[in-house]
Amino acid sequence: MATKVLLIGATGETGRSIANGLLNAGGFEVYAFTRAAxxxxxxxxxxxxxxxxxRQCDLTAPKEELAEALKGIDIVVSSVGPSDQHIQHNIATAAKVAGVKRFIPCGFITICAPGGIMWLRDEKEKVYNHIKQIKLPYTxxxxxxxxxxxxxxxPSGKIDYAMTTSNDELIGDGRTPSSFTDLRDIxxxxxxxxxxxxxxxxMVFAYNVVMSPAEIFDTVERLSGEKVxxxxxxxxxxxxxxxxxxxxxxxxxxxxxKFTARFVAEYQLSWGIRGDNVPEYAKYLGYLDAKELYPDFKPILFEEYVQELLHGTATGVYTDRISRIY
Amino acid sequence: MATKVLLIGATGETGRSIANGLLNAGGFEVYAFTRAAxxxxxxxxxxxxxxxxxRQCDLTAPKEELAEALKGIDIVVSSVGPSDQHIQHNIATAAKVAGVKRFIPCGFITICAPGGIMWLRDEKEKVYNHIKQIKLPYTxxxxxxxxxxxxxxxPSGKIDYAMTTSNDELIGDGRTPSSFTDLRDIxxxxxxxxxxxxxxxxMVFAYNVVMSPAEIFDTVERLSGEKVxxxxxxxxxxxxxxxxxxxxxxxxxxxxxKFTARFVAEYQLSWGIRGDNVPEYAKYLGYLDAKELYPDFKPILFEEYVQELLHGTATGVYTDRISRIY
Incomplete structure (x- = not known):
């Protein structure tokens, strides 16, 4: 019998990656709650x-109503927008009532400890604490x-078709190692x-490669033959x-x-200066490492992504709302 | 070579249990920082x-000065008072500078998720987050x-000599299971x-037995022959x-x-009503179980403690400041 998975935030970049991942893997019946709008x-x-x-559903509905809508769902996966983290409290409570077997709150960010470094991380922590208080199984x-x-x-503009920003910044000397993932692998x-x-x-840390932003730039330069x-x-x-x-x-x-500018800056602080976004720190914080859990998983390497970019076959992100996000 | 352990809050009930535990185990050189007062x-x-x-030391001293005082210390164990949790930030920062190999912040409470249930638990969470942000090894x-x-x-007054309060309260029907520990085993x-x-x-959960408060009362009644x-x-x-x-x-x-009344009430909410203080919930929250780590450890059973009480050989707690705490 297929595992029934409900997606919250299915139309976002992460949500669509998750929907595709589940549909392609097979064995899942995938549902999405969406607002009337x-x-x-x-x-x-x-x-x-x-x-x-x-399924049309209002996430702010009374929890009994939401629980009714969740009937028969095995797993809920949430990938709501940065400013919507708090709306998960209600759906988590309803999931507990409905007997959902596992709740995946909206993590899907880089590694950072809670408590004042990243506003976005702290918003998520509030949801995690709520989940733990109601004793809902989670990942x-x-x-x-x-x-x-x-x-x-x-400079040639060759990959502009898939660019969200010009992205020419390197923090410090750009040599702080960080983990990178192809959106499609999520x-x-x-x-x-x-x-x-x-x-x-x-908690699980799922990443593809560890590189420094400077190495990212070097790789693009090397494979394109252009000066970055x-x-x-x-x-x-x-x-x-x-x-x-x-x-x-x-x-x-x-x-x-306001908050977009804030969490962009705080991301730079966390992965660019503090060096938080690495597997060793994730382990220290208690994360399992997806590479150890799934040694046979073949992630898309950064070089492969750049080749796609150069061949004109990559897909950009936030293409529908770049002006809003950046 | 002996492991050098520094105790913060060594003169408290938990601190003295820890000092005794380390001294009796052997292999430790035990230090205690104390205020001039x-x-x-x-x-x-x-x-x-x-x-x-x-060692006389002011925990609010500049971190460089504290780091100097921490030189050569392998492990710091903190068991500061309920209202002193925040003073640990400074000593944790200094421990990081001094290269302390492991920092044991003041946990030593019952199991509860952070985020608004117990003020005392949340005060500790702030310290834990600070430790994680500075990447200090911890337990x-x-x-x-x-x-x-x-x-x-x-009723006979026979065990009054070791009583802190009259403790005649049972929350609800008193049947919510909870974990209990002999202070000396900590x-x-x-x-x-x-x-x-x-x-x-x-995180490690170290407890002796799981019983309900009603079973605690029943046991005292049975062993004393008195009506409780x-x-x-x-x-x-x-x-x-x-x-x-x-x-x-x-x-x-x-x-x-103010806060003592608050955390006494919140404890009752957490272990008495929510049923948080049990090994299953600790595991769910990510704790290792000391019983699984140390299967040969022989904890003092509750019956053994009651026998001591009845024989007049038990030791009360907070005897120097009952009026302040209760």
């Missing part, structure tokens, strides 16, 4: 065409920084992790950005133009 | 007599509710846990106590008369 979104129709069963999955937003622009990892008894009530522009950002500039964006977002924490 | 405390002189090396040790404060009074567990490579960067008074406290009374003490402690969170 999103029912005609092209990404949703696309998912429906691929076999995802769409938290965090990931490397996407290849899709790590790659620098080429769903493939998720398909393995959520049915794995070893990962129940655990590098803008070195001193650490004090990042600290200044963090301080400024924190100050301006305190007043309106859920105003996207 | 505490240097003539009888408990401190007693520890010194037993072999603890006392968190939590414990069962002490036998020494779980036992009800006998130090014995600590001596094993802090040098165990399996417990590095982990039982005052049943409805769950709504506990919820009311929690709400009231939270309201009154919000204004003065570090005022003992």
């Amino acid at each position: 999103s029912v005609h979104k092209p990404q949703l129709l696309d998912l429906e065409k691929k076999g995802v069963i769409i 938290i999955i965090d990931i490397g920084w996407w290849y899709q937003i790590a790659t620098p622009r080429l 769903g493939k990892y998720v398909a393995k992790i959520i049915v794995d008894p070893r990962t129940e009530n655990k 522009e590098r803008r070195y950002i001193p650490e004090e500039t990042v600290h200044k950005r963090v301080a400024e964006t924190r100050a301006s977002s305190e007043t309106y924490p859920f105003e996207p133009t | 505490s240097v003539h405390k009888p408990q401190l002189l007693d520890l010194e007599k037993k072999g603890v090396i006392i 968190i040790i939590d414990i069962g509710w002490w036998y020494q404060i779980a036992t009800p009074r006998l 130090g014995k567990y600590v001596a094993k846990i802090i040098v165990d490579p399996r417990t590095e960067n982990k 008074e039982r005052r049943y406290i409805p769950e709504e009374t506990v919820h009311k106590r929690v709400a009231e003490t939270r309201a009154s402690s919000e204004t003065y969170p570090f005022e003992p008369t």
